[in-house]
Amino acid sequence: MSADSWVQGPSARPPKPKPENPIEAAIAAWLLDLPADLTDTKAKHVHSIVSGAPKRWVVYSPMVLLPAGGPGSKWWGIAESSDPVLKNEQDRLWRLILNKISKKEGKGVLTHLAVNSGIPLHNPTSDVKTSLEADNEADSLENILRTPGGLVMLYGNFGSPLSPSQPPTVQDFEEAFWVSTKQNGITQVWAPRFTMFSRGNVKEKARLLDFQRSSQEFGTRTLGAKLLSNSTAVDLYAGIGYFVFSYVKLGMKRVIGWELNPWSVEGLRRGAIANGWTIKIVRHCEDLYLGTENIIVLAEDNKLALVRLQGLKSDCLDIKHVNCGLLPRSDLSWKMASEMTTNDGWLHLHENVGVEDIQTRKAEIENIFQGWLAERGDKRSAKVEHVEYVKTFAPGVWHCVFDVFINAS
Structure with a gap:
């Protein structure tokens, strides 16, 4: 018996199965139970999730943070749909993702899901202003507090929105959602709705x-x-x-x-x-x-x-x-x-x-x-x-x- 035939023979160990990606598994389970009467418009949202959903994530207990994807991509577009059927189905998808990642990580129950975004250099404004007025207001429009205004909160209570002109109270701090992580043996804590965190530092x-x-x-x-x-x-x-x-x-x-x-x-x-x-x-x-x-x-x-x-x-x-x-x-x-x-x-x-x-x-x-x-x-x-x-x-x-x-x- 040649060496090649021995390697390929029945006693050879089969290759290890590829580890299941929890996000892909969650989407697959979600698709199985989707209502059969989806319209073409709804199907478009479903297709965007299936084709564009990320395979990576970061856990900041008890939150899972997902990447935004490529420029202009909104794989989470289902969250912006006003369709009542999709509104009901989206929470089931987010819960499945959290559950699958919780089991994969083995670090306790994960309760919140969000999509990451860059920290805008300027505060958003809906006012139409002349260039002169814009120059005069440059300082006030700059996002000097580095507030994560683009965070997409998919699931869980991240705390009530607060006016930036009103300083938060002790009660606001107590009622807010806080997460933590450990880097280099040091614990850091922040409220993701109101504060940035730079993992790359x-x-x-x-x-x-x-x-x-x-x-x-x-x-x-x-x-x-x-x-x-x-x-x-x-x-x-x-x-x-x-x-x-x-x-x-x-x-x-x-x-x-x-x-x-x-x-x-x-x-x-x-x-x-x-x-x-x-x-x-x-x-x-x-x-x-x-x-x-x-x-x-x-x-x-x-x-x-x-x-x-x-x-x-x-x-x-x-x-x-x-x-x-x-x-x-x-x-x-x-x-x-x-x-x-x-x-x-x-x-x-x-x-x-x-x-x-x-x-x-x-x-x-x-x-x-x-x-x-x-x-x-x-x-x-x-x-x-x-x-x-x-x-x-x-x-x-x-x-x-x-x-x-x-x-x-």
Whole structure:
């Protein structure tokens, strides 16, 4: 018997069956029980789901988040149909998807289903305005709170819509729908209807955790645990604690952050508690003073951040890190950030940059900071020590972090 005939013989093991995709399985089960009297219009919605439904998902317990698909694609179009038969059938489909994914993940019952969307740079408006009026209102139309206005909520109660002009109350926070996830051993919490979450920042969070723990190519970054435990980090765009939490876990004495979105502040507060860290929220016009808390968050615009910090005793701060994490660019905060460190320190500047322009931008940033130091008579030097390519933002465009080292020696 030849080797080939032995391999192909009856004793050969059959190939393992391909694992069942829970979304495909849910759709198949849903189709079996669909009413037989679907009209052509209804059938169009059904076809869009069958042909365009995603095969991937992300679980943020107890929510499943599905990708939107290609540009202009709305595979979930059944949710926008006014047909009563389809309205009844859509909830059955969403429940089947949740049930199948729950069994696949084995992480408890999943109760909410949504379709992801990008964070709009501007708030939607239905008013027709002249170009002059639009220019005058540019600041007010910018989505500075990074509210996920395009989130498509398919199943489950995500909380009542609230007017952006009215600040949320404690009751609003209690009645809202909150989710959580763990990245790099750190829990983060947010309300998906009101707050963004960027899954792709996990790499940058991990980099900060290792920034001064391991021996690296940069000798400047080797700081002992004692020095770190007496140092402060500042995050000028704190969000729900993306980088705030990394600095705390790194071993720094405290992190001081600024955040305008009250929902993000509340998510940051809940996340800090979930991780076992202490936190204090300072509201607008309240005095800032240093206590024993791991995290201090100022729920206000960061325009006066430098003034706020200068009101504290500088010998209590020793700021080693300043994070400027606003996209698509954070340059309006850079000059202020350059004045926050008094000894050696690092500024982490986030910006979306065309891949062909990154090295040019690196040189520009270095010259800008050198100029600011010279302008103030500051004898320290500034060097872009490293450019981190975090993730692609668009074809040919990278979300970069420029690490500017302010050197006192």
